[in-house]
Amino acid sequence: MAHVGRPWTDYKPPASAPVWAAIEGLGRYYILVAALELDLFDSIQKLGPSTVEQLSDELSLPTAHLRSLLDSVVALELLEQVRDVYDLNDAAKRYLVSDGPATMAGLVPVAPGPHENWTRLADTVRRGRPATPIEDDAAAFYLPLVEGTFTTMHRCATRADLKLRYSAMSRPRVLDLGAGLAPWAVAVLEQNEHATAVINDIPEVLVKAREKVASFGLTDRVEFRAGDFHKVHVEDEGYDLVVLGHVCRAEGAQGAENLIRRSYAALVPGGRLVLSDYFPDSERKLNPHAVLMGATMMASTTRGFTFTHEEFSNWLSAAGFQTIRLIEPIGFQQCFVAVKPSPKEMN
């Protein structure tokens, strides 16, 4: 009999590891959520290298349960352990203590969307929509999300200056649509003292954006414009930079194209659109992070999916943008940068 499969399945069965990885994925996530909720990382930062007894005294938690959790976090490679002593490793210091330089502590609990939607995923696929989409109460979902993502997106926007050189522009006017706490507008205003910005979001999120902008001392160069980004008034040819930061994937294909067209109209000739999102490749299989982000959108929104590089570049070209490039200011954060041509450059 000829051997079959790759590797030959009649001779060597395939590994079950991908199935175990999926099963363990749930536990891995909730171990990290619990460790953050119980302040493990901040407590170890405060106490220094600690035994389980020292941590159980500090946190008033039963020793056996705490040891099980600590050992699991070590298994996740997010803590160090030498004999009975636990300590922060470099990843925990950077991403998991609440004042870490690139902290994701606030993001972990909210990034997958409402957790209960995952338990109903098969129903969502059957019905073609989630039973409780985030659009039913957008503010309740987005307020903690934009708090949790600010540090990462602000880092991305700040680093993007190496490619965009917005710090060297003369008096740039920025339009940040669906700005959240405005990581992009804040980064530009910080690095260019002559920049001004219009920051748009839904009213509840704008209240928090105001506080964030004030904490950077930038309020006097900002107009806050509440409203639906598909309808809110936007001046034609009024801006040098328009930012669509992680908004398109919640809007469906039509919504994303509409935002791209609105951005084009808002830009002066020579102005640039910065569009950040998670982009799968054309076959939707080489970038699992972007593909799984698409499933996250499908699980919790009425029309959200991730769209490929090719789809976005086609939409950008169709809107009239000409010089289109992709940058990755920090790991996992890609942005299209697209230029609105001046009339003489149009073909």
Ligand SMILES: C[S@@+](CC[C@H](N)C(=O)[O-])C[C@H]1O[C@@H](n2cnc3c(N)ncnc32)[C@H](O)[C@@H]1O
């Ligand atoms: C994923 S967050 C992105 C925040 C920010 N732009 C960034 O890059 O980090 C999406 C933001 O879009 C806002 N948003 C969603 N639908 C909107 C709409 N129809 N009009 C205006 N803002 C909207 C949400 O409130 C949220 O602040």
